[in-house]
Amino acid sequence: MRMPQQGMVWAIAATSLACLAAALKPSQPPPKRRNPLVRTASDVAAGAVMPAVLLGVVGAAAAGAEDAEGAVGKVIPTRLARLLRDSRIAWRQFTAFEAVAGFVALAAADAKDSGRSLVQAGRALLEQWRRAGETLVESRDEGGHAIDLYAGGDSTRPLVVLVPGGGWCHGDDARLYRLLAARVAKRSRCEVAVAQYAPWPLGDGEDMVDAVAAALTWAERRRPGGVVAVGLSAGAHLVAAASTTRGARPAAAALCSGVFDLEEHYAHESRRGVHDVSALGAAYAGKMRAYSPVCGKTFADKVLLVHGAADLTAPLTSGADAVAAVHAAAPDVVFTRVDVEGGHLDYAMRAMRDDKAPFLDWVDDLVEGVAGEME
Structure with missing residues (x-):
C-alpha cells in the first residue's frame, strides 16, 4: 500500500523519533557469530546511515518512483549496503519506519472511506489496536x-x-x-x-x-x-x-x-x-x-x-x-x-x-x- 503524500511529513517526523528509540534500546540479543567490538561499531555506523536511507525512500516515493526502494538501493555502495544488511539496529529502524508509514497509510485510507479527518481516523485505529491487545x-x-x-x-x-x-x-x-x-x-x-x-x-x-x-x-x-x-x-x-x-x-x-x-x-x-x-x-x-x-x-x-x-x-x-x-x-x-x-x-x-x-x-x-x- 503506497503511503499518501499528505501523511509523509508526519511519517518522517515520527519515524525519526522511532528510529532513535530503536537504536537506543534494541529489543533482542546481539547478532550471532560476530566480534562484539566489530558488531558495535558496525551497528552504530549503520544506525547513523539508515535514517537517511529511509528518507531517501520516502523522497523517491513522493517523486513518483515506481520502485522507491530499488531507486535508492541502486545508488548505495555495495560495502555500505552490506553494512546496513548486517546491522540489527538498522533493521529495527526500518521496522519502526514501516510501522509509522503503515499506520499513516491505514489512517488515510480509513479517513477517505469514512469522511473523517486523518487525525480522527488515526485515533480510532489506535484505540482499536489497544483493544485488540487486551x-x-x-x-x-x-x-x-x-x-x-x-x-x-x-x-x-x-x-x-x-x-x-x-x-x-x-x-x-x-x-x-x-x-x-x-x-x-x-x-x-x-x-x-x-x-x-x-x-x-x-x-x-x-x-x-x-x-x-x-x-x-x-x-x-x-x-x-x-x-x-x-x-x-x-x-x-x-x-x-x-x-x-x-x-x-x-x-x-x-x-x-x-x-x-x-x-x-x-x-x-x-x-x-x-x-x-x-x-x-x-x-x-x-x-x-x-x-x-x-x-x-x-x-x-x-x-x-x-x-x-x-x-x-x-x-x-x-x-x-x-x-x-x-x-x-x-x-x-x-x-x-x-x-x-x-x-x-x-x-x-x-x-x-x-x-x-x-x-x-x-x-x-x-x-x-x-x-x-x-x-
Missing part, C-alpha cells in the same frame, strides 16, 4: 521464540497461526499484526496466534524455518488436525519451508505474496538493485535451493495462494507461478489461487482496518473447511 491471553516461549496467542474465538474451532513477513530481516515485532489478528479472530470466530522468529542477523534462514516449525508444532499439539497457517510475504515462504523441510504440515495454509524460489527471487532483487542490502543472500547463503519450497512436495491439504498482480517486491515468477506449478501435479490437494490487483500485501493491509476486506473471507473459508473436518 485479547492477548498467552505468550509462550517455544524454543526461544515467542508465540502470542489472542483469544476472542471458540477454542474448539481451528487455531490460526499468523506468520509475519519482512524480508527475513525486519517487521518481526508481533504487535504490528495485532489489528490483523483481531479481525481474523472476529471474522472466523477462532483463536489466533502470531509466531515470531529471530530475523537476520540474529538468525539465519535455518533458524527462522526452525522457529516457524516449532510454532506450527506447538499449535498442532494445542489443536490436533486443526491448524490453519497464514504466512505473509517472507512468512509465506517460512510456512512452506517448515512444511516441506521440517514436516510441520498444517491442515490448511494461506500463502500471501510469498517467495518460493529463492534463487529466482535473488535474481529479481539483483535486477532491482537491492540484493546487497537484502538479507536473502546472507541468510540463505549456499542453501537457497534447499530452502526453496518448489521441490514437488505440497504444503498442506488445503492451500490458498494469494498474490498481487502488480507486486514489485515478490513477483509472480518466484511466487505464485512457482508454487502453482508444484500443486498442479498434486491432485489430492485442494488448491486455490487468487491473483488480485495492487502491489505487495495491499489486500492484507486493508484487512487491518476493514471488516469487509476479502482477505478475511478467504481465511474464513479455510477455517470453515478445517472446522468441518474436525467435527
